[in-house]
Amino acid sequence: MYRFAPRLLIRGIAGGSRRSAAPARPFSTDLPAAPTEDATFVEAWRKVAPNVDPPKTPLAFMKPRPSTPASIPTKLTVNFVLPYQSEIANKEVDMVIVPATTGQMGVLPGHVATIAELKPGVLSVHEGNDVTKYFVSSGFAFIHANSVTDIITVEAAPIDHIDPTLVQQGLADFTQKLNSATTDLEKAEAQIGVDVHSALNAALSG
């Protein structure tokens, strides 16, 4: 079985490099911005009503995304939004560490474009010497090729808003529920409880 390993590896590398040399789909930040006015509509309007300005469509009000710069930018632009509030909007920072399901991921300017699913954990935003930490319940982090990072979560709280006694109690409760769970669904819910409370615990002590 392993006799074929070199052949398979070479095939993989050659195929991969051929594919990456000509990307099939460009990133959203590399596409040209959509035209803000529909040329045929504007022409037809001017023929019918030459003295009135053509109405603007919503597309005309939207600012196009900044395109991917040629050299790595010095700062990361972060947008951190919750359903009820915009926590950080277009802030230039040095680094953010997001709690991805694959582990704590540090995002620096020039990071490769990534979509990361987040697990309950600590999100830290580093600006010079200031670090702002939030505990986030799950969500997603989108890192674009132009070093704009969008982080969306349902709930986020600064670490000092968390009550340690409630966390310990919850952890004990859910560990006990996990041991006594019968159906798959109960086990899954208890496991989620244990995961979330252990993450809260780690956030409080870390």
Place this chain on the structure above:
Amino acid sequence: MASSGAAVPFWRAAGMTYISYSNICTSLVRSCLKEPHRSNAANREKVHFAISKWSNGKPESPTIRSDSATE
């Protein structure tokens, strides 16, 4: 790209969708907050809506769902 036989997260294997998973995580985090923040968070979880099913072109009596934290 992960093949179709890739391991799914435990909650999906148990029949839960991502949204339910995320909402459960969120309500657990909210229940661990300190007091003034906890009541603010509970306000965010309030839902109020009325559902009525239609049959034969007429609405049946609506069920109103109005509560604080949805479990």
